Every structure is written in structure tokens, then in C-alpha cells.
Amino acid sequence: MPPPAGETRAQLLDGEAWQAARQPALTDLQLPENPAGLPAEYAMVVHLALQDVGTRIGAGAADSRPARTAG
The missing domain is CATH 1.20.5 (Single alpha-helices involved in coiled-coils or other helix-helix interfaces)
Known part of the structure; x- marks a missing residue:
């Protein structure tokens, strides 16, 4: 069940969107995988x-x- 609209968890990426954003986000934040x-x-x-x-x-x-x- 997805979180209610307006809740910050509703803005989290998952699935393909997360996979596409993951490496650039880790690089920008200088975090390891x-x-x-x-x-x-x-x-x-x-x-x-x-x-x-x-x-x-x-x-x-x-x-x-x-x-x-x-x-």
C-alpha cells in the first residue's frame, strides 16, 4: 500500500527510477555503494x-x- 499523498515517503524513488538515479546520487554525495x-x-x-x-x-x-x- 503506498503512503498517503503529501507524505514525504510518497516522493521516494523505487524500481527503475531509483536504479537510474542511484549511482549519480551516490557519486554526488560521495557515498560508497x-x-x-x-x-x-x-x-x-x-x-x-x-x-x-x-x-x-x-x-x-x-x-x-x-x-x-x-x-
Whole structure:
């Protein structure tokens, strides 16, 4: 049963229309055909970024801020 008119799911492509639009959409969005690995990849990027921040804080990077000038 199709969704009621006006519902956003009614605008989704399927069948031949989806097959024709799929590859250009994936290319435009820079997504792989199989997105199963994306959550793990994004989790690793976040993990490495947080690790970098922790290392900088631990190394005293917070003390390397520009000095305040009286004024």
C-alpha cells in the first residue's frame, strides 16, 4: 500500500527510477555503494580527533594561547 499523498515517503524513488538515479546520487554525495562500513570509519575519525585534543591538552597546548595584553 503506498503512503498517503503529501507524505514525504510518497516522493521516494523505487524500481527503475531509483536504479537510474542511484549511482549519480551516490557519486554526488560521495557515498560508497555499500555504506555498511561508514559508521565505523566515522567513529574512528572522531576517536582520533579526540585523542589528538587530549594529547594537546596533556602537552600543555592550553598554555600556548596568545598572552592577553593590557588595554
